Amino acid sequence: MRGLRRWWDDTAGGLPATFWYLWSGLLINRAGAFAMLFLSLYLTAARGASASLAGLVVGAYGAGGAAGTLLGGVLADRWGRRSTLLAAHLAAAGLMVALAFSEHLAVIAVLAALVGVVHSMPSPAFVAAIVDVVPEARRSRAFNLQFWAFNLGMAVASLLAGVLAEASFLALFLVDAAATLAAAVVIALKVPETLTRRPVTLRAVAGRRPGLHTALTDRTFLTFVGLTFLLAVLTMQTSTIMPLAMRDDGLRPTAYGIVVALGGALIVAGQLFVPRLIEPYRKSAVLAVSTGLMALGFGALTVADGLPLYLGAAVVWTVGQMLAAPPNAQINADLAPPELRARYQSVFYLTFPAASFVAPALGGLSLQHLGERHWLVVGGLGLVAAAGHVLAGPPRERRVAALRAAAERAATVPAGR
Known part of the structure; x- marks a missing residue:
């Protein structure tokens, strides 16, 4: 028992409560982020798209992700981590519902690109918030737990996606939206704003604005x-x-x-x-x-x-x-x-x-x-x-x-x- 307690302290001990709420939000988000895994199958099987057209729509999602990554970083430093996370999660939930009921391929392509943006926005904010609240000496274990939660969530998402896709594509998108909304609720209720305004220190190091x-x-x-x-x-x-x-x-x-x-x-x-x-x-x-x-x-x-x-x-x-x-x-x-x-x-x-x-x-x-x-x-x-x-x-x-x-x-x- 003593050895188990020591292992737990070395692995997850000493981390602040805010980190664990961020970790929970990330786990819920990743476990529920399964609809886009089956986007190409949904487009070809349910919406009659050709394989090439489905590939273009999936590519639009990826292009949106690249833009969302940069946008999320800028907003998290300007608005704050919490505000960026909430905006991204709430927008993702709404867009997922819109995708569930959209029938025209052009509309689906635009929505897929927008989903790519809001799906990528939280990543910089999540990590920045973790760095904000976790002391430097404990960040390695915090990032290790983040990586573990990400992979555990992806494993759960893969299993759920297959079951839901066979039952109903509509359910696939709606359950994804519900999971995203649940993550937003955790962040809204339990995660404070972690960004603090500090004097600019970079000029002393690099001489740049x-x-x-x-x-x-x-x-x-x-x-x-x-x-x-x-x-x-x-x-x-x-x-x-x-x-x-x-x-x-x-x-x-x-x-x-x-x-x-x-x-x-x-x-x-x-x-x-x-x-x-x-x-x-x-x-x-x-x-x-x-x-x-x-x-x-x-x-x-x-x-x-x-x-x-x-x-x-x-x-x-x-x-x-x-x-x-x-x-x-x-x-x-x-x-x-x-x-x-x-x-x-x-x-x-x-x-x-x-x-x-x-x-x-x-x-x-x-x-x-x-x-x-x-x-x-x-x-x-x-x-x-x-x-x-x-x-x-x-x-x-x-x-x-x-x-x-x-x-x-x-x-x-x-x-x-």
Whole structure:
């Protein structure tokens, strides 16, 4: 019992109540965000759209997501975290109801793009609010719990989506709207505004006027974003290129489902043990090892020709993903000046829609022309990212130290000056 209590303290202890309400809102949101998983099937089966037209509508949702990420970051720093979260959730619930009853494909396409915007807006605000309320020493475990909740919610969403889609597409959209509204209620009742107006500290570090352009011209931060983009390209292989490779190896779709389910099960079962495991080590070293494991796992697919080898490789790259999640999020938070916290988050989150485009677009060409050697290219990208984290670690640490020193000086400035 004492060992269990110690593990719980190391994993989730010492986190403020506001964090747990944010965490609950995120979990409810992700568990209920299943309608868009079946958007292409809904368009072709229920609305008579062609496969190409359905692809364009789904693409509109993705384009809206890229715009919403930046918009959410700007609004969270200007309006506040709580206001942005409430506006995004309430708008998403209303748009989902509109989608449920819309019949014209042009209207559905516009609504899908708008849903993409409001679905992406909360991400920067969620992370910025977590950084606002969680002490620095406990942020790693907070981000680890956030990653765990995200994956648990996605697993629940995948299961619910299949059941509801078979029963009724109308129910699929309406239940999604209800879950989104429930998350908004939790935020409205339990999450206070966490944004505090501070004296501008970034000029002391970089000599620039703060704004979104600051994040877009911050070389240290953009180097980290670029390395995260490479990690995201590796991660996207599982949902874009790997199914094609498994088909070429003569494996059935059920085999692909087993591989994906194994990764999700490992994250849900093991992610809570990660903070204590990585705590003694530098973040750059953890990211280098984790990205190296992902490179090894995907590179191993060069010789995979059966389900056992795919499962073994999935274990390796999933462990890499699990190790990377907490330090990746914490470094992102550390590099962001307090007054630009959400803007930096929005630029960081752009790596994922970008990777979701690059991975299938270039990966498909690579697989077609290189065959199994495609996985050597993917593994090579992972090794480049691992080396990049080793080289970029010291400059990142110096930048974080400069930001902390500037924030401490700003905290000593008397009110009104």
